[in-house]
Amino acid sequence: MPIRGAKRTTAVAAVLGALVMPLAACGGPDGGDGKKSDGRAGGGARPEQARTVDLKRIPGVGDRLQRQIPAGSRQVVAVYGQGEDSADSTIVLYTKSGSTWDRTRSWKGHNGKKGWTTDHREGDKRSPVGVFTLSDAGGVLADPGTELPYTQSAGFQAPHHWAKSHWHDFDHVIAIDYNRVKGTSPNDPTRPEGRSKGGSIWLHMDHGSGTSACVSLSESGMEYLLRTLDPDRDPVVVMGDKAHLKA
Incomplete structure (x- = not known):
């Protein structure tokens, strides 16, 4: 089990070698439609603030996925x-208080360039539908104050032969625990279910359009999540297109 608030150091040379596959999974030279941006999402729009509405369950999520949210989880992205x-x-970030959920904050963002799938494969440009734990974080920039184990390394840097709009994608990332080993750096290339199932699915900073499979949101959104997610609250992500989420 990861130590609460632990910080990791990673040899840059080793990470650079390991990142060949992760970077291919999380980014690309454009956003999938050729559009360029300044590397920041939202065009300066402010995130939606908390709503004083208590919910008995996560809205828009059907029984199948609702049951996969761990009973002890008190934070759901x-x-x-x-x-x-x-x-x-x-x-949307939901926080549980007592037996009800509060809609805490929301942001506009992006997922895979081609949408969603219930059977994600390496290179399909679709994000996997499902419920996944959030255990580890990292990035090019220093830890902004997260309780998640955080790995800072230049090895997260997006290649500069990519479009400039993508250069800051991995300044901060949170690993989505899909086909990865929990308790390791987000750029650990280990794939327990094999490489064909894909991996290196992250929450990361947005460049204004679709990703290779990750979920992206604004810089301020990433920093908010990093400062808010708490391993003691068993944070998870519930993700998918609206139809699959409701199924």
Whole structure:
């Protein structure tokens, strides 16, 4: 089990070698539609603030996925994809107080360039539908004050032969625990279910359009999540297009 608040150091040379596959999984030279941006999402729009509404369950999530949320989880990042083949999504943080959930904060963001899938494969440009734990974080920049184990390394840097709009994608990342080993750096290339199932699925900073499979949101959103997610609250992400989430 990761030590609460632990910080990791990683040899840059080793990480650079390990990042060949992760970077391919999480980014690309453009956003999938050739559009460029300044590397920051949201165009300066402010995130939606908390709503004083108590919920008995996560809205828009059907019984199948609702049952997969651990009983002890008190933080859920819900990613609502606009459609099965859409790269646009809304990210909402829910926090449990007592027996009810509060809609804490939300942001506009993106998912895979080609949308969503229930059978993710390496290189399919679709984000996996499901419920996944959030255990580890890292990035090019220093830890902004997270309780998650955080690995800072230049090895997260996106290659500069990519479009400039992507250079800051991995300044901060949170690993989505899909086909990875918990308790390791997000850029650990180990794939327990094999490489064909893909991996290196992260929450990371947005470049204005779709990703290779990750979920992206604004710099301020990433920093907020990093400062708010708490291992003691068993944070998870529930993600998918709206139809699959409701199923």
